[in-house]
Amino acid sequence: MHDKKLIIEVKRKALEIRKWVIESVYRAGSGHPGGSLSIADVLACLYFHEMRHNPKDPNWPDRDRLVLSKGHAAPALYAALALAGYFPVEELKNLRKIGHFLQGHPCMKKVPGVDMSTGSLGQGFSTAVGMALAGKIDKKDYRVFAILGDGEVQEGQVWEAANTASHYKLDNLIAILDRNKLQIDGPTEEVMHVEPLAWRWQAFGWDVIEIDGHDIEEILDTFHEIKLNEKPTIIIAHTIKGKGVSFMEGTLSFHGKPPSHEQYIRAMSELEQEEKELEEEYG
Amino acid sequence: MVSAILTDKKRNLRDAYSSALIELGHKNPDIVVLDADLALSTKTKRFGTVFPERFFDMGIAEANMMGVAAGLAACGKIVFASTFAVFATGRCYDAIRQSIAYPELNVKIVATHAGISVGGDGASHQMLEDIALMRVLPNMTVIAPADATEMEDVVPAIAEHKGPCYVRIGREDAPIIFETHGEFKIGKGYILRDGSDISIIATGTMTAEALKAYDLLKEKGIEARIIHMPTIKPLDEELVRKCAIETGCIITCEEHSIIGGLGDAVAMAIATKPVPMYRVGVNDVFGESGEARQLMEKYGLTADNIARVAEKMAKV
Numbered sequence: 140m141h142d143k144k145l146i147i148e149v150k151r152k153a154l155e156i157r158k159w160v161i162e163s164v165y166r167a168g169s170g171h172p173g174g175s176l177s178i179a180d181v182l183a184c185l186y187f188h189e190m191r192h193n194p195k196d197p198n199w200p201d202r203d204r205l206v207l208s209k210g211h212a213a214p215a216l217y218a219a220l221a222l223a224g225y226f227p228v229e230e231l232k233n234l235r236k237i238g239h240f241l242q243g244h245p246c247m248k249k250v251p252g253v254d255m256s257t258g259s260l261g262q263g264f265s266t267a268v269g270m271a272l273a274g275k276i277d278k279k280d281y282r283v284f285a286i287l288g289d290g291e292v293q294e295g296q297v298w299e300a301a302n303t304a305s306h307y308k309l310d311n312l313i314a315i316l317d318r319n320k321l322q323i324d325g326p327t328e329e330v331m332h333v334e335p336l337a338w339r340w341q342a343f344g345w346d347v348i349e350i351d352g353h354d355i356e357e358i359l360d361t362f363h364e365i366k367l368n369e370k371p372t373i374i375i376a377h378t379i380k381g382k383g384v385s386f387m388e389g390t391l392s393f394h395g396k397p398p399s400h401e402q403y404i405r406a407m408s409e410l411e412q413e414e415k416e417l418e419e420e421y422g
Numbered sequence: 423m424v425s426a427i428l429t430d431k432k433r434n435l436r437d438a439y440s441s442a443l444i445e446l447g448h449k450n451p452d453i454v455v456l457d458a459d460l461a462l463s464t465k466t467k468r469f470g471t472v473f474p475e476r477f478f479d480m481g482i483a484e485a486n487m488m489g490v491a492a493g494l495a496a497c498g499k500i501v502f503a504s505t506f507a508v509f510a511t512g513r514c515y516d517a518i519r520q521s522i523a524y525p526e527l528n529v530k531i532v533a534t535h536a537g538i539s540v541g542g543d544g545a546s547h548q549m550l551e552d553i554a555l556m557r558v559l560p561n562m563t564v565i566a567p568a569d570a571t572e573m574e575d576v577v578p579a580i581a582e583h584k585g586p587c588y589v590r591i592g593r594e595d596a597p598i599i600f601e602t603h604g605e606f607k608i609g610k611g612y613i614l615r616d617g618s619d620i621s622i623i624a625t626g627t628m629t630a631e632a633l634k635a636y637d638l639l640k641e642k643g644i645e646a647r648i649i650h651m652p653t654i655k656p657l658d659e660e661l662v663r664k665c666a667i668e669t670g671c672i673i674t675c676e677e678h679s680i681i682g683g684l685g686d687a688v689a690m691a692i693a694t695k696p697v698p699m700y701r702v703g704v705n706d707v708f709g710e711s712g713e714a715r716q717l718m719e720k721y722g723l724t725a726d727n728i729a730r731v732a733e734k735m736a737k738v
Contacts, residue, residue, distance in 0.1 A: 306481075
């Protein structure tokens, strides 16, 4: 159980991440708002409570790592990093702009706090396995978090990596699967089924936990309870694509499309309203 | 000029690889080695026997191996990842591009069984496009050593070099060309025989053939210059241009497709001041099963063929 103050604080951060996702993708004129909004709560929990990291020392060898294997959710990752202090939040306005460092997909060489360059689905997860393996070789106690998309698990390489992680008993590896149920061409189960997800991961030797990926308290509690038991852990976070913006929620159309000007105004006012309600409720 | 001999004495580059790797492992605790169920063939298993805590078999999952290598490198390790050239490059191109070359991580891909001399396994296993595939990647260094002595120099040199490297070696024992260590430098080509009629620029297994061709041509009164080009990228362009000017024509030799390999790299280097050029390599076809020597002969990868082409060119 976490105290109320922390939960409210993380909720505030998640809302700020969402606002920046809308702001940065709108200004960029392209990007992936749907899958960024669905993972905002998990990212807020990680960067503003669970992860051991230091924005003043992005290359700190003992830090926890995060690999955004679903690299198209970069706007949410960048927002979390900026809000945590890795770089000025104003930079978020330059997402995808030539000459600026926030690339369309995460680039570790350019962006402080990005632990791995990703964008080609399935690739990032293998690198997370490598990072966890390095931790074991060096007998360090850092953990590696990998965020996967639910469509991403259609990539065969995900299962090569999953197999390797359990084979080498990488209990310092925690995957979070953003189960928002939609991919570009449609619902996952229509495009290429991924269920039964929990069963598949269990069969590959992983501990599987299923949670509501928008319930901050549940997310924080879940991370808190993960034990080192020689097995990697995957959290299947049931989420809603586009979460937080009414007309984006559960729709396919905002997978890789920015909001129009009117939609941008509406989205921001919805998120601001939610912020206001949070303030009124808790002060 | 660098001293190079030509005798019947042979050594396997894979043996040289594993010895050099073990020596490196003793000196540097950051060396980690990965293999994909071919550790007995690539000979990385020997490293695993000496340093079991720094050797990991990734099973038959090459693309994942490249990603794991990238993750290890991102945490400060110098990672050697080995498998056959056909799997190391073609199968893993995207993993290498996205996770190793783009973030410029310290991964050394050392691929064995490159080229047509793999023999009996046939075209599916005879990798003739790997230099091309790796050469096009920004940040990638591409090396094809000629003999075991040079391989023993290449291993510490790439470990010292910060960034991704691709090294391709063959399966067969190769004639010893270099008697002493210490000559190899990344990005440097070497004149092994001097001459002014034609430049023969060779890499990997073909350097020994080029040296034999020198003797054949000498008998016919043609003075060939033999250049060994172990690093295909970054290419020693200065040396290539110098040889073009001084000899007036060039032959390149590689156990690789004539498309995208050393020949193309050399052609680009002299494009602004071109000289007649011929590329000896596999002529845009897949290989087939057969004995190594038979295949090298059938596909024109021999001293005889180099000398035949050189004779024609030098006379023009």
